[in-house]
Amino acid sequence: MTQENFPKAGKILFTLSKSRYHPAFQTWYFPLKRQCKELICFDTHWNEILYGKKIMNRKFIEFIKKEEPDYILLGSGPDELYLDTLLKIKQVSPKTKTMMSFGDDDVEFERFSRYIMLFIDIAIVHQKKFMGKYKKEGIKNIFYATGLDSGTFKPLDIEKKYDITFTGQPLTEKTGRYRFIKFLKDKGMPINLFGWGWEKYFDLKNIYRGILLNEGLLKVINQSKIYLDFSKNSAGEPHLKGRIFMGGACKTFVLTEYCKDYLDFFEEGKEIIMFKSKEDLLKKIEYYLKNEKERQKIADATYKKVIENYNLDVELRNVFNKTKNKKYICKLPNISEKSFSISEKDILNKNNLMDKLKNYDYISFKKNGASYLKFKDFLQIYSLKITKKPISCCNYYVYTKNLGDYLCSCTEKSFRSLDKEDFISFLDLSQIVVTKKFFLDNLEKFKKAFHGKIDFLNMDNTAFVDFPLVRIKKISIKKYPIMEKVFSFKFVYQLYSLYYTKKIFYKPYIPSLFFEIFSGKFFILRHLFDSIRDKSRMNKLKIYQDLS
Template sequence: MARNMRPSASLARYHRAGREAGYAEGLAAGYHLGRCEAVNRQISGLPERRWDVKIMYVTSGKWYPYKPIDDAIARGLLPIVREVSCFRWRIPTRGYPKQDLVGAVLRERPDLVICLDGIAMDLKQIDRIRSAGFRTAVWLTDDPYFTDVTSKIALHFDYVFTLELNCVEFYKQIGCPQVHYLPLAADTAMFRPRRVEPGLRRDVSFIGSGYWNRVRAIDAVSPYLAAKRVRFVGQWWNRLRSYKRFARDIELNRWLLPQDTAAAYNGSKIVLNIHRAHDDASYNNNRLLIPAVSPNPRTFEIAACGAFQLTDVREDIVRFYVPGEEIVTYQSPEDMVAKIEYYLTHESERREIAIRALRKTLEQHTYPKRLAELLRTVFGD
């Protein structure tokens, strides 16, 4: 009879250990979430002033992942200007009449027309708007990866805003008179600390496409990650040499909506941020091979979730976050492994860094704050 009781007693110990571990993890997550909420209540994320101007915002005309950015910009303008009108641009297709942006501008007479991306725009209409005396601006979102295309677009606008520091001089050299550095930001309506179900909790995650440099980075540390709870979401991750090892942890060719991406960040102890290489052959229009030094939008979105971020080095990241205090960077596969292991086993330090990054993001890197920089550039203080 004792022989029959042993498996039952052993199973009970496993259940008890599991409950205790789950309780401890839930308690720590709840405490962290409470601290994040306190930070959110302390900081509004809004600039100190409003501009007495009317803005017409022209959307990109594209769907995901541009639509969430379009929505974030439209929302971000509302509290900082007198009036906003949103022109929902559509990429011309059979069955849809040509949109009359010029007529809308002449009717509404905005002080500034802001376009996102510009690749799908009817540039002849932009030229007519400028000829009528209205100021125009374009915010380029894919530099330097599309500079072969955007170099033909930028010249049609009065103001060019680029999220890549190295592209400022490039646009000036081709003849753009007003070029300014303006990275994207965090949409705090979507990317914010939130409670997640236990099934979404992971040790390490990465959300994004499997560009070759990212694939090589994960392959290099795959023996270590194989023993962790991991999650990869996006296209091309079947390029991994170690794909079979991680197949059950990969959601291949899936695009997550912003709220689902935020849930993935909130559920991860460590969120990897591996920037796209400027010379990746997968999908690139950067014939001049302009190198990238600026942080991607993911940098701000992860931080806005109160999540801990481990990123490769981008030279200009120090403009936005303090390495080692608000964000952690790695230099090599060995360094990545060492830092993942350290911060998985030093929870208090990990959460303190995440809290500091959240605070910095709400103070400086929201869309209202970014758009305030744009308005200050155009209209002054």
């Protein structure tokens, strides 16, 4: 049966970027378009930049109510769509099925994926080893996909003009991408660099070739003798990446940083060549540049394996065929256990406290100026039950009346990147929910915790929940590089929204922002300067604006 003869899904709503420079567009847009009768778009990220989060969520629901799509592919993080919005989808369009793709479960499953899937119908998972984890937690409708668009990535009959290429972003220091590329450049290797963010590295200026559209990416891969695939994620852990599939589909030789997960797909030495160090990478580049026939033999074997086994069109068709006649009702798990919110006054009166806790299973904490958001108790109690850990810790917004939520903490990320003293300084007790047993066993620690000494969290005893579920007003102020590791700076998006909607001089946002700066939050001013000077960020915003 040909592609045209397969039954297609009805109407699909694509919520990711419409920019042809964006990886989400490059991966999903055309395969979805081929597999449905109508593909419509609502870019949640760009609409949040334009209108702000609250209005974007309202417009999103109005759009769904009007269009009544059969499927929605969601790609938002924990701070874009309200969880309430995900539940409202079924209210305004009962037939609509929600899907989300998960490509980074080695980083995100524990803190994000397992929780967001309580609100989503279908998961498309790109790391095969996590399929079992979803199923073990009772999460149904899980489908595996490599994410390869073989309709876009294919061999072209053109000259291989580049000896070595890498396409992608620098990401974090822990990925090692900059170090590998700088090493090759310093060794005189003819490497060519494409992608967002590299313009900030002046020492790589003479090898940087700019950003690529879909067509440009396809062409560059086909023009490459060696296409590099760095495997570490932002936390520095080995991680399955898609470049081996893209390069393989183009019949281009891919040299891949070692990750054992690739061995589930390819035979090492015949279908994939991997390196384990800078020196190993250099040695293999020199060898395969000199040995064209051997290089092409491996590229041909990779191509055969990819084309015969990994194809997003086939994988999406499987998703739609198995789900099209099913009706999904988003029903959250029943949490019968209750939490009691304790103040500092409560904790100092132990006799009364024991009586108050008699009918409760979990403990949360009241702090002056903190307010709980919807689903806080539900998600944090659920996290304690599912992980069997004694502590749950969520993210928080930093809020003022005039600025709204102008910062959002990234607690688990900062736990991994900061030293213990700095990490503790940004914790707020209102983020934490604990089992009653842990609370009673550590009563003296919690007395100190009300005064800022929250030194008992670690990866073994804490379930991090990567959603902002609390609003607070006061935070510690540290040097800018530390603040960058702790917070997402939401005020930048709000400024752009006010500028784009021509309201920047009609609201007190800028005076309020400068009030915070003059009160000691100089990191705000530093981030504003960095954002203006960041050509990559400004170019992305311009591309978004041109699309709107």
